[in-house]
Amino acid sequence: MKNNIRVERAIKNITQADLAERVGVSRQTINTIESNKYVPSTVLAMKIARVFGKAVEDIFTLDDED
Numbered sequence: 001m002k003n004n005i006r007v008e009r010a011i012k013n014i015t016q017a018d019l020a021e022r023v024g025v026s027r028q029t030i031n032t033i034e035s036n037k038y039v040p041s042t043v044l045a046m047k048i049a050r051v052f053g054k055a056v057e058d059i060f061t062l063d064d065e066d
Helices: 005-012 016-023 027-034 042-052
Strands: none
Touching: 005 016, 005 027, 005 042, 016 027, 016 042
């Protein structure tokens, strides 16, 4: 699964720590999600999408191998 969290954060001018605080996780969790090392739960993905005012599908996309 790929994501464009880093791009969305840049558009909104928020840090990993800011996003983490808004969704209730650690900055390290946001970092691992951005690095495609961790796939977030559905609830967390929805919280992240809500921060950016977008649909989950606009933030997260499936790879062909997913």
